[in-house]
Amino acid sequence: MSKHELPIVDACSTQVMREPLTAEQAAELAKAFKAIGDPVRLRLLSLIASHAGGEACVCDLTGAFELSGPTISHHLKVLREAGLITGDRRGTWIYYQARPEALKLLAESLLPAQAVTA
Amino acid sequence: MSKHELPIVDACSTQVMREPLTAEQAAELAKAFKAIGDPVRLRLLSLIASHAGGEACVCDLTGAFELSGPTISHHLKVLREAGLITGDRRGTWIYYQARPEALKLLAESLLPAQAVTA
Numbered sequence: 043m044s045k046h047e048l049p050i051v052d053a054c055s056t057q058v059m060r061e062p063l064t065a066e067q068a069a070e071l072a073k074a075f076k077a078i079g080d081p082v083r084l085r086l087l088s089l090i091a092s093h094a095g096g097e098a099c100v101c102d103l104t105g106a107f108e109l110s111g112p113t114i115s116h117h118l119k120v121l122r123e124a125g126l127i128t129g130d131r132r133g134t135w136i137y138y139q140a141r142p143e144a145l146k147l148l149a150e151s152l153l154p155a156q157a158v159t160a
Numbered sequence: 161m162s163k164h165e166l167p168i169v170d171a172c173s174t175q176v177m178r179e180p181l182t183a184e185q186a187a188e189l190a191k192a193f194k195a196i197g198d199p200v201r202l203r204l205l206s207l208i209a210s211h212a213g214g215e216a217c218v219c220d221l222t223g224a225f226e227l228s229g230p231t232i233s234h235h236l237k238v239l240r241e242a243g244l245i246t247g248d249r250r251g252t253w254i255y256y257q258a259r260p261e262a263l264k265l266l267a268e269s270l271l272p273a274q275a276v277t278a
Contacts, residue, residue, distance in 0.1 A: 079194030
């Protein structure tokens with residue numbers, strides 16, 4: 043799968059609580075949960091999602107961590123490949139945005155049917 | 161923290177999308193996401209949650225995997241320590257139940273405020 047595809051969108055209607063997941067459904071969902079199963083990546087996602095204007099570049103993010111730029115970039119790549127953020131190159135920097143629709147699908151997978159309204 | 165405590169309950173009101181997570185909030189949430197960031201554990205959680213009567217013992221679960229009993233038990237321990245399932249020993253077996261309230265808190269952490277109704 044290309045790293046530019048957004049696999050989590052395909053998980054639409056998968057629900058952990060309603061019926062046993064197939065191995066394929068579980069592999070796809072687990073990839074996204076694993077991406078946010080790391081404190082640095084979860085904080086990066088949160089920083090991006092809550093940043094002014096809804097986007098952030100690496101230059102906005104490195105100050106929050108005692109980590110090198112390449113390490114931050116690696117974590118951003120994992121989030122991007124899991125379909126949880128997108129990156130948009132403008133000039134020198136890549137600007138990252140969260141994908142609320144992907145996070146919503148992940149959230150819905152953990153809830154009983156029809157629990158999410160917005 | 162004792163493995164019998166349920167850490168995820170303390171994450172109430174943590175929201176990834178609303179404001180930057182603190183390192184402590186991220187560590188706690190990431191532990192739970194990491195627990196379900198594995199296809200076998202996600203399938204185990206799903207099998208337990210959707211099993212007749214809302215509970216399942218290891219004897220109900222091993223048939224779905226080409227894994228040894230001890231390996232299944234290890235994964236169940238990870239889910240239990242993350243607060244996502246509980247275990248109740250009755251006679252020979254431990255019966256596992258999912259914790260919908262913990263899964264709901266995890267789901268809410270990924271959604272905008274007030275998006276979950278049930």
